[in-house]
Amino acid sequence: MFEEWIRKYDITQVTKNQIGCSADGVYFLTNNKQNYYLKISSNKEILNEVKAYRYLEGKLNVPKVYEFTQKDGQYFLLMSEVKGKMLCDLLHEDIESTIKLYALALKMLHDLPIKDYPIQRDLSELIQTAKNHLPDIDINTLEEITKERGLEATIQRLVELKPLDRDLVICHGDFCMPNILVGE
Known part of the structure; x- marks a missing residue:
């Protein structure tokens, strides 16, 4: 194949x-x-x-x-291939503009109509997935606050912060700067 x-x-x-x-x-x-x-x-x-x-x-x-x-x-x-520079590569040039581009990219995604979007996920499902993967996580690769708090306490904090009302939007499964490409 x-x-x-x-x-x-x-x-x-x-x-x-x-x-x-x-x-x-x-x-x-x-x-x-x-x-x-x-x-x-x-x-x-x-x-x-x-x-x-x-x-x-x-x-x-x-x-x-x-x-x-x-x-x-x-x-x-x-x-x-999608042409462009990874957003993270622009950080050293101009942090403020890079953060604005990051926010704009998220807004562009969230502004799309969700009516016919073929993927439906609930936050409870994502939290449960995170719980299931706790043993696979290398805590040394995480930010300091998560290391200090611990994984179980971080998950519990996510549960506590989970909104009661749903505002459905299209989400990216891995919305991080290397996954956002910026063209001319």
Whole structure:
């Protein structure tokens, strides 16, 4: 299957992406005309990622999904490259403008109509997922306040702060500066 895509898209070079904390394999692929990214994952969350990309295409500048398949418990997603600089790379140039861009990107996402959005998640579900993954978290990789408070107390704080009223918006599953690209 992967070899078939290499031939179909006339891929001439494959480079493993070294950015990110995900366990997924991400590869930069290129040919003489275009660049692609291939994501290989065993996490079913990629199904929501594909749904989001397909829904957001034409609404926001997101990757175009070219191929998506599953084989032997692995998911394979081939998508276009989105040109731009990672927002985190702009921090050293101008912190205030970078933070404004970060807020603008979030506002753009939240301003989209949610009526037909194919992914529905409740905050309770996300908190439960976080609880389930506590044993997998390396506390040394977290910010100081979380280290001091501890993981269980941090989760309890999330439960306490959970709003009673729901304001439904489209959310990004990993809204961090490396995942926001800024173009010209």
